[in-house]
Amino acid sequence: MSLEERRVTGELLQPIKTHCSLVIVEHDLDFIRDICDRLTVLDQGRVLETGTVAEIQASKQVQEIYLRRA
Numbered sequence: 001m002s003l004e005e006r007r008v009t010g011e012l013l014q015p016i017k018t019h020c021s022l023v024i025v026e027h028d029l030d031f032i033r034d035i036c037d038r039l040t041v042l043d044q045g046r047v048l049e050t051g052t053v054a055e056i057q058a059s060k061q062v063q064e065i066y067l068r069r070a
Contacts, residue, residue: 006028010031010034029053029057038050038052039052048061048062
């Protein structure tokens with residue numbers, strides 16, 4: 001999606017998130033940061049870490065997995 005499409009999608013999802021849980025598969029943390037209160041990172045289909053965006057960004061385990069694949 002383009003930046004504009006992500007912005008519009010985020011605006012559409014904001015009111016929905018107060019009524020239900022959302023499952024979003026996305027690697028763009030800027031997009032996720034605006035929508036999610038908590039997120040879960042998967043690695044090979046297994047839960048690697050769950051927390052706030054700040055906690056996920058600071059996670060050594062998440063950094064190691066994603067840097068290993070870069």
